Amino acid sequence: MFEQELNNYWKTVVDTIQDGVMIVNTEGRIVSVNKAFESITGYPQEEVIGQLCSILDCSTCELVREGGSCHWCVMFERGKLKKQKCTMKRKDGKSVNIVKNASVLEDGEGNVTGAVETLTDITDLIDKEIQIERYKRVLSEEDRYYGMIGASASMQQVFDLISNAAMSAAPAIIYGESGTGKELVAKAIHEGGNRNGRPFVKVNCAALNESLLESELFGHVKGAFTGAHKTREGRFEAASGGDIFLDEIGDLPLSTQVKLLRVLEEKVVERVGDNRPIQTDVRIITATNRDLRQLVQKGSFREDFYYRINVIPIHVPPLRERIGDIPLLSEAFFRHLQVKSGKPIQEISTEALNCLIQYSWPGNVRELKSAFEYAFVSCSGPAILPQHLPREIIKMQTITDFSPISSESLEKIKRQRLVDALRQANGNQSEAARILGISRTSVWNQIKRFDISL
Numbered sequence: 001m002f003e004q005e006l007n008n009y010w011k012t013v014v015d016t017i018q019d020g021v022m023i024v025n026t027e028g029r030i031v032s033v034n035k036a037f038e039s040i041t042g043y044p045q046e047e048v049i050g051q052l053c054s055i056l057d058c059s060t061c062e063l064v065r066e067g068g069s070c071h072w073c074v075m076f077e078r079g080k081l082k083k084q085k086c087t088m089k090r091k092d093g094k095s096v097n098i099v100k101n102a103s104v105l106e107d108g109e110g111n112v113t114g115a116v117e118t119l120t121d122i123t124d125l126i127d128k129e130i131q132i133e134r135y136k137r138v139l140s141e142e143d144r145y146y147g148m149i150g151a152s153a154s155m156q157q158v159f160d161l162i163s164n165a166a167m168s169a170a171p172a173i174i175y176g177e178s179g180t181g182k183e184l185v186a187k188a189i190h191e192g193g194n195r196n197g198r199p200f201v202k203v204n205c206a207a208l209n210e211s212l213l214e215s216e217l218f219g220h221v222k223g224a225f226t227g228a229h230k231t232r233e234g235r236f237e238a239a240s241g242g243d244i245f246l247d248e249i250g251d252l253p254l255s256t257q258v259k260l261l262r263v264l265e266e267k268v269v270e271r272v273g274d275n276r277p278i279q280t281d282v283r284i285i286t287a288t289n290r291d292l293r294q295l296v297q298k299g300s301f302r303e304d305f306y307y308r309i310n311v312i313p314i315h316v317p318p319l320r321e322r323i324g325d326i327p328l329l330s331e332a333f334f335r336h337l338q339v340k341s342g343k344p345i346q347e348i349s350t351e352a353l354n355c356l357i358q359y360s361w362p363g364n365v366r367e368l369k370s371a372f373e374y375a376f377v378s379c380s381g382p383a384i385l386p387q388h389l390p391r392e393i394i395k396m397q398t399i400t401d402f403s404p405i406s407s408e409s410l411e412k413i414k415r416q417r418l419v420d421a422l423r424q425a426n427g428n429q430s431e432a433a434r435i436l437g438i439s440r441t442s443v444w445n446q447i448k449r450f451d452i453s454l
Helices: 002-016 035-041 123-139 153-166 182-191 210-218 254-266 292-298 303-309 323-341 350-358 364-378 391-399 407-424 429-436 440-449
Strands: 020-025 030-033 080-089 095-106 112-121 172-175 200-204 243-247 283-288 312-315
Touching: 020 035, 035 095, 035 112, 095 123, 153 182, 153 312, 172 182, 182 200, 182 243, 182 283, 200 210, 210 254, 254 283, 254 303, 292 303, 323 350, 323 364, 350 364, 350 391, 407 429, 407 440, 429 440
Parallel strands: 172 283, 172 312, 200 243, 243 283
Antiparallel strands: 020 030, 020 112, 080 095, 095 112
């Protein structure tokens, strides 16, 4: 009687704890779960009892397939698992971040009868870590992120994509017009990942002809062609363990695309003039200002190669689509040149800033930086005025009929954007933050600053 009561008490205890508990037999079939398991995985008890535990699609599960139909987890060989981070698939298909502990179960004679596993949902913790990183970006001076500047929603989305790409070994491709900072994005992916202590090698595919490009990428042996006086390693070998950045990938010859496809699929390169494969561990990051889909349709870009490099696409917006970042970028370039030049220029006039905001910037951030370099040469007074800017910027100002944008007008624009986002989110500040691409703390601070009533 006491043993039966103890079993009932034990079931109550197991169903009370917040961690999921799962017991499997030696075949990996689930024989018991608690209430927390149902809540974490979305699977009711009656649906999982008798199922293989592989139904949870754990990202770190290692199966031993020796011996025919055996499906034992490697954990049965090790005897236990401790604080292992992984992801599992819920019944609704969504991933959940888990820390799991596990141990085999033995009878009185030491025979393994199954295993017990506890699952701790750490999704909220991961979300908080991501949010903390966003807070750091928002609170950092000049809204910098690995050398890039931008507080706009579109750039915050780019920063988030960079963070995700950095933690992956998959190929990433950066799309954007000339001058948008694609190389900075590539470098941020490298520096933000676990290869940041390894080489970061850059190659401009448009700067070399076909024969030189292959020698540059894969290396060559002595005597492979006229002028090959000694054996030389290629950029892929130089980047071993790190990242290689192939800029202007849209200009790559078809023959070189075929060879790069092999590198991606087989992880080997062959030097020009040699047929011995050399193993290489390199993550490829590419960039282009061209429409690769259109090139595929025209037959000037291989479709199989396109799908192989287009795994993590990142689109960098042109400057004209994020005019709210122009004051931030202008301030950064101004401060840098102020120190570099040593000239007694103290400020950018409101009129000059209005000209910059109203210009279309076909050359993007690179053109904006050049405009400030020109202004520091032409300005001899204490402030940069419209006449100190390049002629095309002033000309655009005169032929367009824009009214000057004052700091007060910019504040009104920011306030209205926040009001619109809050209305769209039904007053939910977290959702409004997601819509605007900023942190919840920034939303809260702006609500106070603009005196918005919820």
